[in-house]
Amino acid sequence: MRPLIHPSIEDITVEGILHALSDPVRAAIYAELAVSSGATCSNFLKVSDRDIPKSTLSQHFRALREAGLIRSERQGVEMRNSTRCAEIEQRFPGLLPAIMKAHQAQAAGRMRAAKRKPKSAAD
Amino acid sequence: MRPLIHPSIEDITVEGILHALSDPVRAAIYAELAVSSGATCSNFLKVSDRDIPKSTLSQHFRALREAGLIRSERQGVEMRNSTRCAEIEQRFPGLLPAIMKAHQAQAAGRMRAAKRKPKSAAD
DNA sequence: ACCGTAGTTCGTAACCTATGAACTATGGAA
């Protein structure tokens, strides 16, 4: 089992961050981790009502880790994950807050739209 | 020749924006357009000292356009491109400025590093 | 030593991207 790779803060790139967060599953994972730090991978076997196979989930965590967005460490049989937002905030001030805010705004917009015509809930 | 597709403002997604700007060439194009509005595609046959084939360039412009980041319109034989940043700023306030600022910070960091050990200029 | 849980790795099919070659659209020049 190869060791986990955590890029040092100066190796983190904007492109990498944007790419990692351009996937809705990863964005959701990151957003959740930003709030409830220390969550494990299997806390995310369901993401916004969608089942994610655990191999896929593992890859998503790897993508977030290698983009420098999260830090993962083994703790017993499971994996504790936490964001590296303090570090990133220092290197790219305002970037993550703006992205998270935009994601929230988008989710809020979806909710408003669903309320207006509730039939489309299963679209 | 199929007509150009410009998503309406409410169809623009955060994921789409992040994905479009997670490519360094597209980010450079967007940054340049944000400053010198009205530039044509062939203004970008070179991007940060790299030659971009024009078919590739065309795809990059399409990606930016269909993510909702730019508006393109034919003017005579060429194509005028401009950003839709005012609209996007309204829908996702602060998002684009934060991303652009981060890209600048990164470029500034690279420049500082190159100055410190100038030998690596050709890496 | 064995089992169950939590994640990782591997193989492969599906999808995405870059690029050269061929094409289309437009505005002059002959």
Add this chain to the structure above:
DNA sequence: TTCCATAGTTCATAGGTTACGAACTACGGT
């Protein structure tokens, strides 16, 4: 009008990336 040059687009395809089931590894308990 016909021809040509310029600016971009589209197509085919090769190479890269991603998703996911199956098989595997790591750890803690019994």
